[in-house]
Amino acid sequence: MKKLFLFLLLFTLFFFAGCGGGSSKYDEYDNDTDPVTDKDSDSEKPDGDSGKPADSDKDSEQSDSETADEDVPDNDSAETDDGSSQDTVDFWSTCEGIIACANVCADDDSDCISRCYSKGNEEAQLQYRRWRECFNNECANDKTAECSAEHCAEWDEPCNVAEAFEYEVSYPAPYGNAEFAGSFSFIINGLFPTSENEILMESFAKGTIASQPITPNGSIISFVRKGNDPRDGEVVEVFQLPFDMTQQKPGNPVVILRIKTASATVGEHSAGFAGEDDARFIVGEADSSYNILCYHAFGKGTFSIDRAEIKTGSEGQLKISAGTAELFSPANIPELGGDAQETLGVEACPLIM
Secondary structure, three states, X not given: OHHHHHHHHHHHHHHHHHOOOOOOHHHHOOOOOOOOEOOOOOOEOEEOOOOEEOOHHHHOOOOHHHHHHOOOOOOOEEEOOOOOEEEHXXXXXXXXXXXXXXXXXXXXXXXXXXXXXXXOOHHHHHHHHHHHHHHHHHOOOOOOHHHHHHHOHHHHHHHOHHHHHHOOOOOOOOOEEEEEEEEEOOEEOOOOOOOHHHOEOOOOEEEEEOOEEOOOOOEEEEEEEEEEEOOOEEEEEEEEEEEXXXXXXXXXXXXXXXXXXXXOOOEEEEEXXXXXXXXXXXXXXXXXXXXXXXXXXXXXXXXXXEEEEOOOEOOOEEEEEEEEEEEEOOOOEHHHOEOOHHHHOOOEOOOOO
8 A cells, every 4th residue: 555655646746847784795695604715705605504614614523712722812912003902812813804804815725715704703704704694796806895894884894894904913922932853864866756765754844833834644755855056056955745635646744854965964054045045945835846935934942963874865864853944934033133034035925824
């Protein structure tokens, strides 16, 4: 069975690398129906039988309390526009909070929107459902706060839509943390592995961004390859990525420890943002050819190399231990003055709530 899985895995890697007063018509939604819609779509995404937001079955093994706590920011208070402080848990549990949270989600990320919805209390969820249904129907071609106020006033006011649309949720710093270690006995000189002895069926990195793991549940592969990077020149890269058995293709997020070849020697090493660091620890979203589409985080930390034979093929050896890093979104790296996307020449992935 393992050999069959490896065959399917390697074949797929090869394939992809090569290729108010008065009733409202929206009152009909009762407390048992939780339609969660894409923030810019007219289509609903309800789970018709469960009474939960769309895609909530994916998290069915978690308790309701775990789900509610899952993505609430760690800080105890958030600043409002006038500089005052408000209780974060209370804010995210309101209809306004649900809308503000959902506006940060990528347009097609129904999981993110469902997590935002799950933070709301019962009253807020009902208000949100009714407002969202009205907004999608009445403002399909004008998704603005002005349209909401004009056509969905009954629900616009309790949801404080104008302020929710303007609410700015910043990337926290640090954004997360990671630990990493691994021993590899093969280094490939190409884009992708072609045989089972070139990969490890295990992760080399674990940690979280916000409250989400950088190593998802399911099948994980890791491998080492030599390559060239526009910023760092010749590098040796440790790759980790999930493998989706259902769709038979590599998944996300991708984790990369990119070590300068000249620095890939036995001893203590640094990972960071600057050119003088020995390596970069990266968490991102990649396409099927491992090209990074956006960057969730860069890591700032240290690691040890216990064994290093940077040769391609079975003569290659790389053993890494005691790796730790704090993770920072390129949209907020205090060491680089805050938003460092232009400095690093990268694009930040959407905020993970």
